[in-house]
Amino acid sequence: MGQRVNKVDTAVTSTGHRAAVGDPVLEIRNLSVDYGYDDSAVHALRDVSLTLGVGEVLGLAGESGCGKSTLAYAATRLLPPPGVITGGDVIFHSSRDDRRLDLFAMSDDQLRASRWDDMAIVFQGAMNSLNPVYRVGKQLIDVMTAHRPDRSRGQHRARAKELLEMVGISPDRINSYPHQLSGGMRQRVMIAMALALEPQVVIMDEPTTALDVVMQRQIVEQLVKLRNELGFSVIFITHDVSLLIELADRIAIMYAGQIIEDATADDLYRRPRHPYTYGLLNSFPPLHGPRRELSGIPGSPPDLTALPAGCPFHPRCPHAFDPCDGKRPELQGTGREGEGHRQVACFLHDGYEVAVPGHLAIAPKPREKSS
């Protein structure tokens, strides 16, 4: 169970875009989201593009308020008012049949049919998303009766038991109420429910944040195992970058409503290119290795209602230089040898005549992947 998954190989393309082996299953293009209307609107997401490949675990990391949950909700059209999607597309490519769905153009009925079936979501604080007055079995069966009305109740019940077993809960707990289960078990029921109809994409919004490390470890291992068996793709949202590095194939780092770096987990960890990524990685004291003084990142996370001009990170950035407070850097491929699929939004890597600080520069000879 504790075995490490083979990471999805990534191919090198010249554009640096959409490079995961296996076709894209979910494409988010230039997605923008505002909270509120008119002049008082807060731009929670700005031109976010992200591609999820088949069978890939994509980690989405950032501090609270950076827009990672907003991205998940907007991409599934679950965003509650006053959230407004102001632009962009979300395209779902089914890998099982040849469907291509434009999520923002679907009718309510189509959307209802597609949810759970194609794409499922495990919410933040999933422990409290179960209805306390129904047995967990009924809640699991509800999902299936809504989408597979042709099957009998007995079949659904058998499937519900199978699902519970799959996530490591004894099937006789099917008649338990949520309060009779521990937090970790409730979380696993939520995961079982998301997997009930074998969706192709599972979005997990901080699924382990409320749990202890021991339980977190068990759930993450379970998830990796299920992913290997069932081959779905995962978008895993969390603020814990060190967890993502272990779990994800690719990681996108968000800051102030933008993706500022997008790279394979290994590249991101060993060779961060954006100063914020570097700072974030240095905000977690290591459990092993040498003990050293760490500083975190100076300043506070940005206030989205009053973002600084230019790069939103520049007031906290130790390497800020001329263009940073005037222009906003675009997320783009670094276009260098040995970079693979890699995008970063930082002027340090944008052809300016400036010395790139050593720890952010590309290593002359990238190390071989350890897995």
Place this chain on the structure above:
Amino acid sequence: MAQREGPATDAATTPTEDPIMLEARALTKHFPVRGLRGRGKAVRAVESVDLTLRRGQVVALVGESGSGKSTVARLLAQLYPATSGQVLLRGEPVKVRFGRRFRAYCRQVQMIFQDPFASLNPIHTVRYVLTRSLRIHHRGLSKEELETRLAGLLEQVHLRPAERYIDKFPHELSGGQRQRIAIARALGARPTVLLADEPVSMLDVSIRLGVLNLLKELKEELDLAILYITHDIASARYFADRTVVMYAGEVVESGDSESVTQNPAHPYTQLLVSSAPDPDKLADAAERPARGEPPSLIKPPSGCRFHPRCPFAMDRCKTESPPSLPAGDGRVAACWLYAEGVEKPAGLEVKA
């Protein structure tokens, strides 16, 4: 000042000469269960915990949620009366509930809470919050003295210039700044002991270290004894001199932070360390033996409370509660595997 050594847990292990500021001896807290069915039952939240806080030292108390670490802090802060056991301030047993004596105790022992969004009253400005702390604990300050002390407090927690923050309301400050105000409020009493109950877990990841580094600096500057409660064992290693691990209301292991995290002795500590995310250990994620969940504290398992989950459990573990036993490197572990004459099973030694 009484130079008494603590009981078993610490007597053998601490070579440091720093005087003991606050000490818990066999501290126990049972919460009665309410309701018709709960008659006579109790949640055994904290069971016979020994703890020593020395001047200028940070002690981390690590454990899962529900392991009783916050209850220990509250017992030490005298916010709860203990069921049994003693709290000693500079060697003197203390038992205060309210009034003048409670206030005098607070002057020495201050607490910082987890959530700076909840621990600061939203309708009061920073000035009011800090003034209260100064006025209550140091009567008869003149206006000028008060002003300088206020500015000094903000300066101490790195909120400069002080004028920019002094008249702000909590909602105008970020989480990190709020927690700094909470720390300044605690410092206003000029305490000798700080009890920090998960002081950074509600903060954004990028600013956590800033607050921890601040506490470290204050510890050195003011020679504070700090109890740092956390569920993150990696931050305990970073911040604390000594680490005490709790499981289901009991202390299972204590020792200096480096050896507890690098070479954990108790099977529970081993589980905790191996469960923590560790990007560098990519390749050799070992099979993790212990499974399951923490037990109910109303009816805790007999013997060692960890035995139902422990991969090394022996017959003895089911019946007898293990005492604190020396486990090498100046550490003590409450585990029968470290009793004399017990052969260590394979796989017990965990490499760093």
